[in-house]
Amino acid sequence: MSKTNNAAQPVHIERVRKVFGDFVAVHELSLDIEAGEFVTFLGPSGCGKSTTLKMIAGLLPQDSGEIRFGKKRIDMLPPNKRNIGLVFQNYALFPHMSVAENVAFGLRMRGWSRGDQARRVEELLTLVRLDGLGERKPEQLSGGQQQRVAVARALAFNPDLVLLDEPLSNLDAKLREQVRLDLRDIQRKAAQTTIFVTHDQVEALVMSDRIVLMNKGSVEQVGTPYELYATPTTEFGARFVGANNLISGEFDDSSGHWGVRVAGLDRVLPVTTRGPGIERSGAPVWFCVRPEHVAIQTGASSPDTGLTATVKDKIYQGTTILVDIEVAGLGLMRVERPASELGNLPLGIPVSVFFDHSHIVTR
Ligand SMILES: Nc1ncnc2c1ncn2[C@@H]1O[C@H](COP(=O)(O)OP(=O)(O)OP(=O)(O)O)[C@@H](O)[C@H]1O
Ligand SMILES: [Mg+2]
Structure with missing residues (x-):
């Protein structure tokens, strides 16, 4: 299989739980995500979105439960062995590296040849509409362009899963609206399984194939944006979405x-x-x-x-x-x-x- 071949994986989360002291941050959370699907965790501040994401990424050990990519169990693996692309709100680009070097970072770590790296970087910069800007330094880009470099860097090595934790919250309202649509298009073209986290319901409605509505560490409802809006199943859902x-x-x-x-x-x-x-x-x-x-x-x-x-x-x-x-x-x-x-x-x-x-x- 070629290195640029994208083999998106389904993701299975089974009864994953996290406790801090005597506070249950995530109750037994189960979710199946289809290969190539864009799923959004939506919920108010403190409901356990980032905690769940960190457990999937391996940045925080879960207290119980299992996570699998396809048939492969990954929750026992260290973060760098999980093949996950990450974009966090404050996950800054490397300032001393050029845009191209930033995007190539994960490829270099994985031992890709120089030729493969160059071809993949080119491909990704086209995907995020930054062709020709590879030699710039991050400081020479706008906020929205920097965000797109971070996304390109996360997608470059064909991760099994892409995790995006509030990646747009540092952008001003206008730019946010634009990058939101960019990100949706990029994800559709790349067809990589993606979990996006936000507490902004408009963002969730606009971008997602499915939304996982969370409240107090539990899943309140899972459905398409239309289902969540048209037929909420709980009072919380009826009040929170729209x-x-x-x-x-x-x-x-x-x-x-x-x-x-x-x-x-x-x-x-x-x-x-x-x-x-x-x-x-x-x-x-x-x-x-x-x-x-x-x-x-x-x-x-x-x-x-x-x-x-x-x-x-x-x-x-x-x-x-x-x-x-x-x-x-x-x-x-x-x-x-x-x-x-x-x-x-x-x-x-x-x-x-x-x-x-x-x-x-x-x-
Ligand atoms: N290391 C920790 N120790 C103790 N409590 C924690 C820790 N990390 C998170 N929590 C608590 O767990 C709960 C869930 O936190 P989490 O960061 O997952 O929320 P969130 O849904 O991502 O919220 P936000 O939208 O504000 O980012 C919160 O009440 C938080 O205070
Ligand atoms: Mg959070």
């Missing part, structure tokens, strides 16, 4: 349709999709409506939902406008619509409220 209006109520399917009964409201709210574990009428649930799924119309309450609201506040965002409304019987809700639709809406007026789509999760 904006959501959550209303406490009780499941009611006595009419043959899914609905939610809310205290203080004389009718049942219609439900479109439901998370797992909600079967019987009376089950405590959160009724979830995304801001873009709330529609409002000026005038008295509609016969459809019977819901009336007062416009409290408007936040103009350019493309869309956020409107906060006080709904009788439900409380404050947020609406997001195209600015052209609601830009002229006066404050304080009564509006009727409709839901385009709603979802429930267990309370």
